[in-house]
C-alpha cells in the first residue's frame with residue numbers, strides 16, 4: 001500500500017498535467033478509490049492508529065477534491081481565454097457560444113429506454129418513493145423473516161413506511177388497482193443502505209416492467225428483453241441465467257456480452273421472471289387464469305455502459321461540468 005501523502009501528491013500532479021475535464025475526473029476517481037481502499041488496514045490497528053488513519057484518509061480525500069476543483073476551473077478559464085483571444089483577432093469570426101443547459105445522461109437514457117418499451121405497447125406509470133412495508137416486501141412474497149430483506153438494507157422512515165428498495169413495489173400497487181390485462185413500466189429512484197463506491201450508491205435508478213395477461217410464457221419475457229437490448233445496444237448477445245427473486249418463479253438474471261465479446265465481459269443489466277402465483281393471488285388475481293412477466297433494470301448501469309462511465313458516483317453528483325461532457 002502506498003503512503004497516503006504520496007498518493008495525494010501523485011494524484012494532484014497527474015490532474016494538473018491533464019488538459020481535458022474527463023481525463024482529470026478519471027484520475028480523481030482512480031485515486032479516491034485507492035485512498036479509500038487503504039481503510040482496509042484499519043482492522044489491524046489499535047484505536048489510536050485507527051483514528052490517525054481515518055483522519056489521514058479524510059484529509060487526503062479533501063485535498064484531492066480541492067485540487068480537482070482548481071484544475072477544472074483552470075481548464076475552463078484557459079478554454080474561455082483562448083476563445084476570447086481568437087475573437088479579438090477577427091471580427092468576422094462567429095460569436096462565442098452561449099452556454100446552455102443539457103439533459104443529464106441518466107435522464108436521456110431513461111427516456112430512450114421508455115421510448116423503446118412504449119413502441120412495444122407499454123404505458124408509463126408512476127409509483128411512490130415512500131412506500132409501505134407491504135408493497136415493498138409482503139405483497140411481493142417476501143415474508144417478515146425472509147433473507148431477501150437483509151440483502152436489501154432498507155432506509156426505514158417509521159413503523160410501516162420506508163424508502164422503496166426497488167421499483168418492484170410498484171407491481172403491488174398496480175396489480176391491486178388496475179384492470180386486467182396490465183402492460184406497464186415504471187421508472188424511478190430507489191434507495192438502499194450501501195457504502196458508496198464506484199459501483200454502488202445508496203440512491204440509484206431502475207425501470208420496472210410488468211405484463212399480466214392470459215397466455216404469457218417465459219419465452220415472451222425472453223423475446224421482449226432480447227428485443228429491448230437489440231434496440232438499445234444494437235446487435236448484442238443476451239444471456240439469461242437462473243436466479244432467485246421471491247416474487248418471480250422462475251427467475252433469471254439478464255446479462256449482455258458487451259461490445260460483442262462472447263463469453264467474456266458479461267454485464268448484468270437486470271433481473272426478471274414470471275410473476276409468482278402467490279403475488280398474483282395476494283393482489284386478488286386468479287393465477288390459474290392470468291400469468292405475468294416482470295423485469296427490473298438498472299438505469300445507472302445502462303447509462304454507464306452507454307457512455308463508458310466507470311464510477312456511479314459521477315452520475316449522482318450533478319453539476320454542469322459533468323453534464324457538459326455528453
Ligand code: DAH
Pocket residue numbers: 165166167168208209245247248251270271272273274294295296297
Ligand atoms: N427488484 C429486483 C432488484 O431490485 C429486480 C427484479 C428482479 C425485478 C426480477 C423484477 C423481477 O421485476 O422480476 O434487484
